[in-house]
Amino acid sequence: MSINICICGGGGLGHVIAGLAAHKGFNVSVLTRHPDQWNPSLLIEDCQGNTFSSSLACVTANPAEVIPHSDIVLLCLPGFAIEEELLHIQPFLQEKTCIGSVVSCTGFFFTAYRILGKTASLFGFQRAPFIARVQTYGRKALLLGYKKELQVATVNISKSDILLQTLQEMLDTPVRMLHHFLEASLTNSNPLLHPARLYSLFHTWSKGKTYHEIPGFYNSWDEESSELLIACDNEFQQILKALPVRIEPIPTLLEYYDSYDARSLTCKIRSIIAFKHIPAPMEKVEKGFLPDFKSRYFTEDFPFGILIIKSIAEILNIDTPNIDKILLWGQDVLNKEYIHEGELKGKDLPKTGYINADLFYKLLKN
Structure with missing residues (x-):
């Protein structure tokens, strides 16, 4: 059964992760304020000269269309936009859904806990997975740099090994589990x-x-x-x-x-x-x-x-x-x-x- 991923945000990381995950065979939707500016297919060019073309399942501004059936919701947003987005998607989240952020140092775990409650299944990366830039909005993005390894922390996710395997596959990068959410939340970067x-x-x-x-x-x-x-x-x-x-x-x-x-x-x-x-x-x-x-x-x-x-x-x-x-x-x-x-x-x-x-x-x- 295909895993349903919803990417929230239309910046460089949102484009690249959506395109890469779709290329890997995941069922990817994008939740963005500008769905009319997106193509149904997305082109990603990486720093090694590879080009990936992939089809998105849905691009919408309406969380009711994509959040209820999402297995993973990944916020690709700046810190100041996280609270608003969590409030936007909260009514449609299911108990099974894992909610994560591409970076945790902007307060993701604390904001998500405050808004979604103590039973929410949360994960967050210590550092952004890629260096990414939009070349043509909604159509093409550049993956300018891979990382040797990514580090992620979880809160209230019982089968974290399955999540880890999924993230590794969708991002095409080794992912290591941190021992505590603060190890992802606090960075001197x-x-x-x-x-x-x-x-x-x-x-x-x-x-x-x-x-x-x-x-x-x-x-x-x-x-x-x-x-x-x-x-x-x-x-x-x-x-x-x-x-x-x-x-x-x-x-x-x-x-x-x-x-x-x-x-x-x-x-x-x-x-x-x-x-x-x-x-x-x-x-x-x-x-x-x-x-x-x-x-x-x-x-x-x-x-x-x-x-x-x-x-x-x-x-x-x-x-x-x-x-x-x-x-x-x-x-x-x-x-x-x-x-x-x-x-x-x-x-x-x-x-x-x-x-x-x-x-x-x-x-x-x-």
């Missing part, structure tokens, strides 16, 4: 790396100031960025030590990048070919360039990234002066209030991935 770099690039910016050029986000990485990132990672590692997680699945950034200090980390990040042409998030204005505060580097990695790490640190009473410095700067340039009087109690917290102590300990005990 984008939630720390992006904000630390943004702070180093733009903390001297003030209203009215413009820049003459757009620097490379990675290929002009400097030691100031590395030093701040290492300091934030040291605080992050203190959080991990206070939690029931293994350190091995979440190595320090120096270990992950095979570096030993700020200078070697700078050289390593600058040398990564896949990062070479990624620009800093900026927008063109009459007199030059400004930081693009509408970029997902800002709209996701602050309220649904570093803020989540800060909220867990606060629950555990762990001081995070470097993370605080970045978050305070971020809320200032975004015109938001997350930290108020030294604590996470600002007026804009409800629109973030903030985790309170009650929710944290409920899910921890689940």
